[in-house]
Amino acid sequence: MPVTPDDVDHVAELARLSFDDEEKERLARDMSRILDHIDTLNELDTAGVPPMSHGVTRENVTRSDEPNARISREQALQNAPDTDGEHLRVPRVIDTDA
Amino acid sequence: MLHETYEPVIGLEVHCQLQTESKLFSPEAAAYGAPPNTHVDPVSLGHPGTLPVLNETAVTHTLRMGLATHCSIAERSFFARKHYFYPDLPKGYQTSQYDTPLCYGGYLEIDADTDASGTNDTDSARPSRKRIGITRIHLEEDAGKSIHDQGEAHTLLDYNRCGVPLIEMVSEPDLRSPNEAYRYLQKVRQLVRWLGISNGNMEEGSLRCDANVSVRPKGQTGLGTRTELKNLNSIRNVERALEYEINRQIVARERGEAVQQQTLLWDADAQQTRTLRSKEEARDYRYLPDPDLPPVVVPEERVEALRDDLPEMPNARCHRFVDSLGLPPYDAEVLTEDRAVADYFEEALSSLFKRTKGGDTNAQAKEVANFVMGDVMQTLNETDHTPQTLPVTPRRLAQLVYLRLEDKVSSSGAQEVFSLMLDHTDASAGKIADDHNLIQISDRSHIEPVVTSVLNEHSDNVKQYLNGKDGLLGFFIGQVMRRIDGSPDPQLVRTLLTEHLDARSQNQ
Numbered sequence: 286m287p288v289t290p291d292d293v294d295h296v297a298e299l300a301r302l303s304f305d306d307e308e309k310e311r312l313a314r315d316m317s318r319i320l321d322h323i324d325t326l327n328e329l330d331t332a333g334v335p336p337m338s339h340g341v342t343r344e345n346v347t348r349s350d351e352p353n354a355r356i357s358r359e360q361a362l363q364n365a366p367d368t369d370g371e372h373l374r375v376p377r378v379i380d381t382d383a
Numbered sequence: 384m385l386h387e388t389y390e391p392v393i394g395l396e397v398h399c400q401l402q403t404e405s406k407l408f409s410p411e412a413a414a415y416g417a418p419p420n421t422h423v424d425p426v427s428l429g430h431p432g433t434l435p436v437l438n439e440t441a442v443t444h445t446l447r448m449g450l451a452t453h454c455s456i457a458e459r460s461f462f463a464r465k466h467y468f469y470p471d472l473p474k475g476y477q478t479s480q481y482d483t484p485l486c487y488g489g490y491l492e493i494d495a496d497t498d499a500s501g502t503n504d505t506d507s508a509r510p511s512r513k514r515i516g517i518t519r520i521h522l523e524e525d526a527g528k529s530i531h532d533q534g535e536a537h538t539l540l541d542y543n544r545c546g547v548p549l550i551e552m553v554s555e556p557d558l559r560s561p562n563e564a565y566r567y568l569q570k571v572r573q574l575v576r577w578l579g580i581s582n583g584n585m586e587e588g589s590l591r592c593d594a595n596v597s598v599r600p601k602g603q604t605g606l607g608t609r610t611e612l613k614n615l616n617s618i619r620n621v622e623r624a625l626e627y628e629i630n631r632q633i634v635a636r637e638r639g640e641a642v643q644q645q646t647l648l649w650d651a652d653a654q655q656t657r658t659l660r661s662k663e664e665a666r667d668y669r670y671l672p673d674p675d676l677p678p679v680v681v682p683e684e685r686v687e688a689l690r691d692d693l694p695e696m697p698n699a700r701c702h703r704f705v706d707s708l709g710l711p712p713y714d715a716e717v718l719t720e721d722r723a724v725a726d727y728f729e730e731a732l733s734s735l736f737k738r739t740k741g742g743d744t745n746a747q748a749k750e751v752a753n754f755v756m757g758d759v760m761q762t763l764n765e766t767d768h769t770p771q772t773l774p775v776t777p778r779r780l781a782q783l784v785y786l787r788l789e790d791k792v793s794s795s796g797a798q799e800v801f802s803l804m805l806d807h808t809d810a811s812a813g814k815i816a817d818d819h820n821l822i823q824i825s826d827r828s829h830i831e832p833v834v835t836s837v838l839n840e841h842s843d844n845v846k847q848y849l850n851g852k853d854g855l856l857g858f859f860i861g862q863v864m865r866r867i868d869g870s871p872d873p874q875l876v877r878t879l880l881t882e883h884l885d886a887r888s889q890n891q
Contacts, residue, residue: 295667299466299667299669301468338461338672338678339461339672339674339677339678340674341677343677344677344678344679344680345677345678345679345680346436346437346676346677347436347437347438347439347442348410348436348437348438348439349439349440350403350404350405350438350439350440350441351404351405351410352404352405352410352411352412352413353405353410353411354411354412354422355410355411355424355425356423356424356425357421358418358419358420358421358423361420361423361428361542362420367537369539371418371419371420371541372419372420372530372539372540372541373420373470373539373540373542374537374538374539374540375470375537375538375540376536376537376538377531377535377536377537377538378469378470378529378531378538
């Protein structure tokens, strides 16, 4: 199944990535080969086999509702590129036509 | 009228924060109102190598809400990643549920529109009910909070809310008026509070609502193009925004313009909707099962145990108050609005029944209802007290109601005793009434001599009275009341005076 440079653009936009034309060509080729491989898998008849959502067979892994402060604000902020000491600071995000 | 030829079709999507100690997938506190970024954890901050672990209580809360709204419970469900980039979501995806919600296919009942059905009898105990379908209830995590300061070049982020458990409850498009939407939301809020799974506070954002709305000519069954309304931060705003938007769509249709499918924001200050810039058009969330979270399996036995454990629901309790206690439907409705108030009422009543040991139980229930709906609820509104912390406990209220039923205190005396009981927490109602001379003197032999001497001392007034000056009775009552220590029963004083005056008139 051939992937077009437009498909690459769409996926790149969703992933917030940008590529030059040469990279797009290469990615389109790689992605086509991946999809071809999926097509090969699709030749198998899986009617009656329930879809598998997980690679492990465990179920109901839960914890009881007990609060535990594992890190402080200082620790939380120390990896942020920018802070005001209390918040993380990022380039302005505009939501609406205000 | 244009509005009579069109019918609105409304569906609501309600998000409700669950009351848990810790977050949905990590153990930091979930409490509201802490200093920014003090309730954070490597998991909710999306650090590499961290693994989410599901909060058991959040699952139980969701299942309880599902059972309370007559939903089916998914025997096996899993979490899905909903991908989008926004700084309030550090992981780059929201952990939610997609094709396997925990609960699905239920309903809840609201009072039907009285004007629409025309069949509602205001005297009837049961207003007719309308079922609103619940498509699904699923469990997901909340995002953090973005703070956009006016004129600043950056956005600040607080991740305290990030990862707090939410249920998303999607209704069928069964609502037919803004007021039905209003009542539906009230019902949802009552239910989550009743079950103790959320505080349902819209101002704090614990309860949020988006609405899908379209209009169609009455009688048609197809659906018109719908718009989505967001930012509806109070139940009243939901109603107003829907009214505005329905009107806008009808006007557009009448002008021959097409309604565009779009997302609109409600501006509560301007009282109108405005368009949300469609930055990320054609939402492509790329849902996929979250491999870090094993499936949730809910066996039938757990469902049945949870169902058995549900409290008596507000509608059922309201009906019981009417049917077995003889309360007027209005009283029953008011008393069952809040579960803690309903509990308070029933505790007071059973404490009263222990004293009365029979008699007219309906009258006793009505008397307790009057006190709860009057003095008790007024105190709850005017103070920070809850039914659990009120110094007048149900048992103490029963003492007071008993005094009133026995005519030991007058109705105004009872109010006075109630307010004294708020401050004198260690004394019984009877002791307080006694100490403050509020016990009604209804002993004939105690009052009668005073009546005789008052009439003897005011023989001129008696003459005038007997000659037709009826207004003087009030003067005599006042004289008698003043001379007796404590609180003579005014009704008895009046009766005795009339008897004695009648006697004198015959002897004249």
